[in-house]
Every structure is written in structure tokens, then in C-alpha cells.
Amino acid sequence: MSKRLLQILLPAATGVIFILAWYALRFSMNEEMQFLLPTPGEIIASFRDNGDSLARAALNTTEGALLGFAGAIVVSAGLALTLSLSSLIRISLYPYLMMLQMIPVIIFAPILILWVGPGLKSVVVITFLICFFPLVVNTTQGLISTDRNSVELFRMYRASRLQEIFLLRAPAALPYFFTGLRIAAVLAPIGALVGDYTAGSSAGDGGGLGFQAIIYSSQAKYPALFATAAVTCVLGFVFVGVVVGLSWLALHHWHDSYERTDT
């Protein structure tokens, strides 16, 4: 059997087994407890009943995730460039960068609400904070890991500092940047969801998936909660998928990780 076919059949088979196990578990439960685990069918049905609110929420969360993600990319690129200039700058700033990552969102959210108000702004800031660290750490590492001979080659030809950064260090850092970007892409929708859950607002239809989850849970709409989780997963797959595609576009010509092997 060809490898390609296996790559489709195997995950499909796993999925079927998983769904069967799901139904088995559900129907082995006591009747009065069955509401705790809706069947896949009930979850799909809940998409129909809550389609509008789910779609609106997904759109809002996507907006927050995208803005926070994009902001993290821009700011982390600038900061990584600064950090790459000197080890003294790195030593001075690294502990605080780590602190930034360690701040628990749940504690920070109420403060953030006071600062920028609930809703999209808070969601964007929280997404930004969650995506920022893996991006800045990986990109910085890439910028300072340039092959020493290549740097000397540039010095030999009296390259300017800017030429060295943009023609050598930045392209050499791309694989590292994309590693950070993949991690950040996984985190962005989760960040937006958590941000929305802790600092979201329904004002002007602005609620996202996190906010919607609170509503469904208060209404005991358990299938809709599962549907919300599914939508978040899809959102995550879209983010990661786009990043994987961009990474392929930027690297497949030359980087060893895309080397074609004949096995």
C-alpha cells in the first residue's frame, strides 16, 4: 500500500475508533448522567441551533487572535533585532521577558480591563503577551546563530551593518523565526479565547468564543460548549496551516528541513 494512502487511511481509522469509543462510553453511562457527554451527532446538531452566535463569536475571536498575533510578530522582530546586537542587552532584558511570559493571564486580566477596557482591546493584549515570548526568543536565537564564516565573508567585503543584518542575519534566522511562529500560531487562538473568557465583553456583539462559552455554560448548553471547543480547534488548525504554508514558501528552496528524501 502506498505511503500516501496510509497517511490518509490511518488517521481516518483512528478517528472512527475514537468516535465508536465515544458512543460506547456515552451509552454505558447512567441515563441521568448522559448530558455530561453529548454525542458527536448532538454536537453537530448544536451547530445548527447556535450557528449565528457561534459564527459571530468565532469571527470576533479570530479578529482578536489575528491582531494580537500580528502585533507580537512585529514587536518581537524589532526587539529580537535589538537583542541580537549585544549580549549585554540580552543579559539585561531576558529576566524581564521571562517574567512577561510568566504573568498569569487570570490575574492580569482584571487589571487590563481597568487599563484598556474589556473586549477586543484586552483580548488583543492578552494574545500578544502569550504569543510574544516564543517569537522573540526563537528569532533572537536565529539572529545570533549566524555561521561565523559567513559573517567574516561579509566583513571581508566591508559590508555595512545594515547589509549584514538584512542580507545575512535575517535570512539565516528565518528557520528559527518560523519555529517560533508555529508555536505562536498554536497559542494565538487559545490566547484570544482565554483573553475573551477573562476580559471579554458582549458590547456591540463583540463577544468571542470565550465569552460565548460562559453564556452556553450558564444556559447548560453542553453540546454547544463542545461545539465551541471544536470551532477553536479549527481556528487553531487554520492558524497553524497558514504558518506552515508560509514557512514552506520561504524555506523549501533551500532549507535542509525541506530536503526531499526518496524513501
Place this chain on the structure above:
Amino acid sequence: MAATPLVELHDVTKRYGAGPLVLDRVSLVAAPGDFISLIGPSGCGKSTLLRLIAGLSPASAGTLQLDGRTPEQAAAELAFVFQEPTLLPWLTVASNVALPQQLRGLSPADRAATSRRVLDLVRLGDRAAAYPRQLSGGQKMRVSIARALSLSPKILLLDEPFGALDEMTREHLNEELLAIRQQQAWTAFFVTHSVAEAVFLSNRIVVMAASPGRIHTEITVPLTYPRTAATRLSREYHDLVAEVSRILRSVESAAA
């Protein structure tokens, strides 16, 4: 030959910080067109000497003049070929070769013409659009040499460029290098571990000794250019390889 010296080293000494002496009062004069091989046991400072000439590292004492100027001032006349091909993997072969010109601010049109010319010189004109990872080790090294030649340097510095290649490829590249030199008049400093390579390529071989690095002997290679694969079969060539090997062994056993 009484040509004005192109490279002049006088009592050049190198020490890294408070560390041991790496080079001890090295004096060497190269005339235009010289092909000088630097050979010696590891730690004799031959690569360091090359880096000093390249201006990649300053001398601790002594004077070093290229065409009457410091290595810094003479940067435009210099090209360096590293031990590894040191190609940028994200650039095509043509763009890699054009890089020095790009850094000098030459227009893309000028760059393309020169790149094509030097790539033809190393017989890789048909691989211009390839990426480095699609090339063999020998081809990568030829691209690296083409890049070094792209700014028409007066002085070519080569730091064991063929050390990682197999014997056959190395011999072919040696022949190609000499063939290119027939067309372009540069002066070469060539660091190598291979006696055969040094004899085949150079008109002068400088044997260096270690701890501290210094010049031990200089040997003149009287073989006439152009040299070809047939040169390697000659009696004279074999005698020279034997003689240089003997000197090198005496230097190495003295160090051991």
C-alpha cells in the same frame, strides 16, 4: 625577478591577548603572480597568517603591506576562499556569486554579467539557477572560487579550500585553478596540508614550524606553467614532493 613586491610582511608577530605566541617575526615578500603555498604542522599559524593578510585580524607587531597599503585599505584587492564553501543557502548559485558585487553596491545588470563570466570560468554556467544544496562538494567549492574572483582581486587567499574533497575532485580543481590563473593574473596564498597539492600549484612553498609559528624553509618549485595532469607524472614533480615531504616530516618530528 625584480618586480615590485605586491605583499610585504616584515617581522609580523601575532599573539591573542596574553596567550602564547602564534606567529613569531614572519617576514615574507610576494611578487605579482606568485603562487605561494603555506604548509606546516597544525598550530604553525598558517591560517592565522592568511587571516592577517586578509585584514580579518590585526598583527600584534611588525608591518604588513599590500600594494604599499594596509590590508584595511587594500580590501578591494583581496578575496578570501574559506575552508568551507560558505555559500548562503537561501541564494541561488548566481546570487551567491554576485554577493560581493551586491555588497559593493553594483547594479543588478552589472552583477549578472560578471556572475555569468566567472561561473563560466569555473564551468558552472549551467547551474546558475540552482541552490547550493543541489550541488556536490566540489561544485560548491567552485562556486566559492567564482565568488572570490567576481571582483577581479589582485590577491587571492585560500585557506585549505579543497581539504574536505576526495582526491580525484581535488586534483581536478587544482588543474582548474591553474587554468583560471592563466586567464587572470592574481597572486595567491594557499594554505594546505597536502604536499602534492602545494607542489602542483605553487612556484614557492613556505614550510612553517609550530610553537611558536614561524617560517622554517622556503622552497622554490621550478616546474614550468602551464601545469597539467601530465605534470604529476614527471620525475621532477615526484622528486619535489619527496623533498618537501622530507622537510615537512623533519619539522613535525622536531615539534613532537
